[in-house]
Amino acid sequence: MxxxxxxxxxxxxxxxxxxxxxxxxxxxxxxxxxxxxxxxxxxxxxxxxxxxxxxxxxxxxxxxxxxxxPSKSKFQNIKDIPKQYLEDYEESLMILSLSPKASAALNRRLLQSILREEFKIQKRTLAQEIAEFIDLPGIPSHITDSVDALRNIGNFAAHPTKDINTGEIVPVENGEAEWLIEVIEALFDFVFIQPKKIERRRKELNIKLEKVGKPQMKAKNKN
Missing domain, CATH: 2.20.25 (N-terminal domain of TfIIb)
Structure with missing residues (x-):
């Protein structure tokens, strides 16, 4: 093993x-x-x-x-991350030193799945989906900058297979596999972990407010 x-x-x-x-x-x-x-x-x-x-x-x-x-995942609130995403991420960690190419392929496919499923962005290529993602309002700049950098680190222009068939195992640039993992971790935190953490805190505060007879906080409309 x-x-x-x-x-x-x-x-x-x-x-x-x-x-x-x-x-x-x-x-x-x-x-x-x-x-x-x-x-x-x-x-x-x-x-x-x-x-x-x-x-x-x-x-x-x-x-x-x-x-x-050791725990396979670095996240304390691991249950907040959907299983279908977490499995690919954890597998990419396990095979990183054995095969950076395979690890990068898993995370390119995972990145595309998150953009399509969570942000409803679906284009012909991953580079086009990244371009639309970084223009979305409300995304922290450290995340948009990191995701955007993948187009240069991965050199999609030189390796169009990465751009169209994201799960293909192809040569990777130096540091590309590690950078993809960092991007996925940042997205996990922003998309899944922080919203759930805020929601739990809101519920805890509402219980306290209810006990003292004060109006409860309302959840923000996501639309």
Missing amino acids: LCTHCSAKVNFDWESVVFNTPDKNIMHEIHVTHCPNCEKLVVKLSEQKYSGIKQINWKLESETETMIY
């Missing part, structure tokens, strides 16, 4: 500890190891669900694994 620290393909030698649970048909295990390539700690949790009676006719029904450390 790939190390979630350095993305090297390695064989882990796990040490495991089994934990009892109140549900006699569920078993939890903590697995701990160190990457043989980068020597950093890796920890995961597995949960096995069984049917039947233990040591008599137990049958494994399902097993799930969750990476505890």
Whole structure:
């Protein structure tokens, strides 16, 4: 498997500890190891669900694994990011050192999906969609500048495949894959995380206002 620290393909030698649970048909295990390539700690949790009676006719029904450390995502409010976007982003992180070309392809496609689904921008090429995005009102300049820079860093003019078939694995410029990741992270924060954070704070404040008999704050109209 790939190390979630350095993305090297390695064989882990796990040490495991089994934990009892109140549900006699569920078993939890903590697995701990160190990457043989980068020597950093890796920890995961597995949960096995069984049917039947233990040591008599137990049958494994399902097993799930969750990476505890390191977390695949840098975001604390990871649940605020839609799953279909988060999966591509996290995969791009895992394969970055192994294949910057593949990582960049995932994030070009992801960028285009966000522009089309969240901002309703759909043009023939990604460069045209970026041009329309940076002219939208209300987008912070640090985001528009970063997204716009992709057209130069990615050199879409020299590699039109990046512009039209965004998911194609093609050569990348130096630093392009890393820059794409930073752009996606900025968009995640602006489009998903900050609005949800503000909404949660508004709801908390409204509860306090209601208790003291004051008018509640209204959510701003998005249109």
